[in-house]
Amino acid sequence: MKSSAKYKDLALSPSDHDPHSRDHCQGENLLEVNLKVVRSRWPRLAAMVDRAPAFEECRVTDTPEPTLSIDGIQLGSGYDRRSEAAIQASLVPENSSLAWVYGIGSGDLPRTLLRRESLRRLEVVILNPAVLHASFCFFDHRDWLADARVNLLTASEAADLQRPFAAVPSCLQLADDGAARLRDLIVLELSTPFIREKHGADNASLVVRLEENQGYCRRDGDAGSLFGIHRGERILVAAAGPTLAESFDWIRTRKDRHPLVAVDSALKPLAAAGIVPNAVVAVDPHPEDVLKQFAGFDLAPFSATPLVYFPCVHREVLDLWPGPRLTAYPDHPLYRSLTKEYPKQTLFSSGSVLHPAVDLAVGMGAAEIILLGADFAYPGGLSHVSGAAHAKAMVPDIQGHWVHDGSGHRIPTSPNLRGFLRDLEDYIAKQTGVRFVNAGRRGARIEGCSYLEKSA
């Protein structure tokens, strides 16, 4: 980003794109008149927005209703901003007295919500002061900024997701580093209807699978039998992120002292490294995917290793496993009748196999959990640890989805992995008496985790 003087042309260029703007600010540029309102109500924020650096690329679009395109991201509709804002505002119930708005864009979303007489308070969160600076140069925001119902705040002041809310999608894309976690929580929440829809479509086959696997639930042991067996100990949990390979030597030298729980996708590379976990967790309902995790290597060394599984796992995997099998359930309505019929341990699950693996380690009694290969991202441009069934090279897309690594740098990830990360962070925040440690800094930073000392 460069000096804000770069936006001078935007501020001075006459435009009739905004009916609120030109009549009332002759002789002053839009940035100044907007900042004047902010300065009078939130002086600290005015200074922050004023000082915000300018973007490398910020241009006015050649569309019927000109808007800004910032680093290749159009701030809002270039055809009909009002109707777009009305769609976004529809996420807030019509009679709500309170609403949260994430990102400001052209200001049309807060303006639209403020037209509602029922609205008594509007909390507007800045996801990137530099975007607001650019928007202040082009759009007149004074009307909504001056509304007594509005409170303007930064992402760091509004760290937890609040409801009801509406968001400006471009501002999610352009969120700065300080707003990254909040952005992920917003994106996760906005994804929920689609995730539910997908799960709904999968449910029919899942019901059949659960019926097929009832016999296993009846015959097999209970994952709860592992609870409390390592009370007060350090437990290692191996995920299948690319950085797991960096920990193989470290695991080998400590494996005799500290039990290792592995997710199924990490099993093959661990086996290749001569490491036998104390428990393996499998929860993937997709037969082709999960079968690959257990194929192409000798399972004989695992004859004493329990497989902790959700009964959605295909029975071929269950039959393949040479060791004891222990059933667990996720907390999900589809499992209610099985839970009643064959009571077994419930484990935390929110989409990633790492979730129940970590919950199992907590249940085993861990005082400290070391997360290995829990990357939630693509460090080194890889999807998984080398040797994992689904390992592949990923095209770097840092302009797209990213998270911070342990050194504060942005690394590419996917929306799914980001969602899994934030759900794990929520889980960690609720645990008491367990210390969570991340073995490496090359994967995503996990809030609530400290980092492993090399000598530990």
Added chain:
Amino acid sequence: MRNLEGKNNWQAHLDSAILALRLGMEGMAGDRMARFIDALAPRLSLSAPAATQRLNPLLGEALAAQGRKDFQRMADLLQYEIKPLLDRSGDT
């Protein structure tokens, strides 16, 4: 009737993709966009070459916008350029 069903399908998927893009629901938008393209493909094979010639660069631009996560531009192209073009070509 088959043509009408096809039209309704692509329109429903397109409207749903636009709505999801406007709301920031990226996963749903990608899913509906894929369904829209699938529903559109058989229709395109029956369309006049001139209509296809106008449509292809717009679709290319929309997919490029999707690639750089410029979802509001993508929504604009779908709603205000591509959809009217398809509506017009369907009337002829």
